[in-house]
Amino acid sequence: MRVDHDIVVAGGGVAGATAAALLAQSGHSVALVDRRRPDMPDPDSDFDPRVVAIAPGSAAVLGAAGAWERLPENRLGPYDRMQVHADGGEIVFRASEHGLGKLGWIVEVPWLQASCWQALEAIDGVELIAPGSVSGFSQREDHIRLEIEGGKTLRSRLLVAADGARSRLRRLAGIETDLWHYNQQALVTHVETERPNDGIAWQRFTEHGPLALLPLADGRSSIVWSQPERRVSELKTLDDEGFLAELNACQDSPFGEATAATKRYAFPLIRRQAKNLVSGRVVLLGDAARNVHPLAGQGLNLGLMDAAALAEVLADWRGESDPARALAHYQRWRISGGSLVAGGIHAINEFTRAGPGRSLAGLGFSLAGRLWPLREAFVEHACGLERDSPKLARSAR
Ligand SMILES: Cc1cc2nc3c(=O)[nH]c(=O)nc-3n(C[C@H](O)[C@H](O)[C@H](O)COP(=O)(O)OP(=O)(O)OC[C@H]3O[C@@H](n4cnc5c(N)ncnc54)[C@H](O)[C@@H]3O)c2cc1C
Structure with missing residues (x-):
């Protein structure tokens, strides 16, 4: 069966747009569908309330997608120190002690998204369909048929659902979630x-x-x-x-x-975790795959790791062959990586809600600060540089 594209990405938030760029750069023909095309923010406007901490590994992924260097310097808030306090105890991380230039950057989401879309416009083999909304799909043996609101249909080998926390496509794919309010x-x-x-x-x-x-x-x-x-x-x-x-x-x-x-x-x-990341030819990515508490600033960083991991496992896949093995690899990789981070964040939030928990956390921070291997492991994890990270992220080292 002839298809229109190898891969359709539904949802052009930062995670979906980055995935579309990386997949197209690997030689796949890609369509990105979103309800609206993001506007280029006004360079003179005040800072948007929606900002995220971007780790060095994620910056490298955005760089590979062609988006990072499009961000104006005067909208990036770099940090080379992290200080965490609880009831008198503290832990301080300095980038230079871990061989890094920066521990991260605070960036506005609208600038990130617009930079990703600008990057996509410069890549051959990408069709941008916006405004457009994927309203349904049906899976066939060797392809997937997508309905776009307004009557258009598309055929592709894979559908990447990056349509955010309340993903409609996740629900249509029959993937359940664990939820914690x-x-x-x-x-x-x-x-x-x-x-x-x-x-x-x-x-x-x-x-x-x-x-x-x-x-x-x-x-x-x-x-x-x-x-x-x-x-x-x-x-x-x-x-x-x-x-x-x-x-x-x-x-x-x-x-x-x-x-x-x-x-x-x-x-x-809300903490939300999809029980599976793959259903047939549908793959979840970004907030559609999970939502975590913002206390560790990891939500989008996890989504960018999903994007890089998906591009890595599909690098040698070509449209006519069966993607099942590559997708199973993606699911194992990203369910375990994402759940570990989400579980750790969740435990810290719950533990520190009560006074005794905070006092213990403070003591723990002070002790952990003296244990070099623990500090190094924490920084590698927070920066997206650990051994299990996608190759693109680890290139930030
Ligand atoms: C207070 C707060 C602080 C945070 N701080 C951090 C932080 O410091 N660091 C960090 O990494 N993360 C942080 N996060 C999390 C981060 O904001 C999200 O993880 C991230 O923005 C999600 O990106 P996404 O691309 O997966 O989804 P979204 O940004 O939700 O994008 C989904 C896209 O899908 C489109 N869409 C929806 N349905 C359809 C459809 N049917 N067809 C086509 N398109 C569709 C939408 O229009 C949208 O563009 C924070 C979150 C909050 C609430």
Whole structure:
């Protein structure tokens, strides 16, 4: 059966667009479908509230996709130090001690997504279908038939579902998920502080939940403060003065007091894990595969590792041959990698909710800080550089 494309990627968020670019660069013919084509952000606009910490391994993956170098320098908030505190105990990581230039960068999601799409436009063998929405599909022996809203149909050998946390395609593929409602929300805003944040990702486990101050390129910090839903609602209704007082009562960062804040946003927090990543010729990737608590800044980093892993296992696959073995490899690889990270993050969040857990965590941080192999293993994991990472990510070393 003749097909239109080897691979259709449904969902052009950062994970899906990166996968499309890497797969096309391996010589596959690819279509990327999304409900909307992302706009190029205005270079003079204020920083978007949706920012993510991108690890060096993920930056290397974005670089291979042709997106990283398109990000303007003045929108990247690099950090070479990470400081984590809990009840008097702390652990500090410095990039130079681990042979790295940076431990990561704080980047706005709209800039990342637009850079990925720009990169895709420059790659041969990619069709961009936007606006377009994959509304259904049927699997046949050697291909998959996709319905695009509005009546268009497409035939491809594989469908990559990168359609986000509430993935419709995951549901249509009959893949179940394990769900955990944290009853927490992440409060997000950008703050000015007495002293500029010149490159520290700072985090403290407060009595209300983990609070992070992450460096923006202009010296402000982006705040991600995960707390019970009711408290987030209360904090959202306070005026700026009241909010800053609550924040300053919980933070003792090296940047001094927070003196001004932008509008506050709240994101509900759910842990979700797909029980399988593959069903026939459908493959899940990014948030469609799992959602993790943002306390370790790993959600998109995991999605980018999915993209690189999928491109790696499919590098030698050519459209007519059976992809089952390569996809089974992808599933084993990414279910175990993703679950380990998600499980660790989940355990830390639960453990540090109560006072005794936080005190023990503080003690643990101080002890772990003295154990070099543990520190090194943590940094390798957080930076996407461990032995099990895709080759593209490990090239950041
Ligand atoms: C408060 C907060 C802080 C975070 N901080 C970090 C961090 O520091 N580091 C980190 O790595 N991660 C972080 N994350 C997680 C990160 O934001 C997500 O993991 C990431 O943005 C998900 O990207 P994605 O491409 O998988 O999905 P999405 O960005 O959700 O993209 C899905 C795309 O699919 C499209 N789509 C949906 N349905 C269809 C369809 N039927 N057909 C076609 N297209 C469709 C949508 O239009 C969309 O473009 C954070 C999350 C939160 C909430």
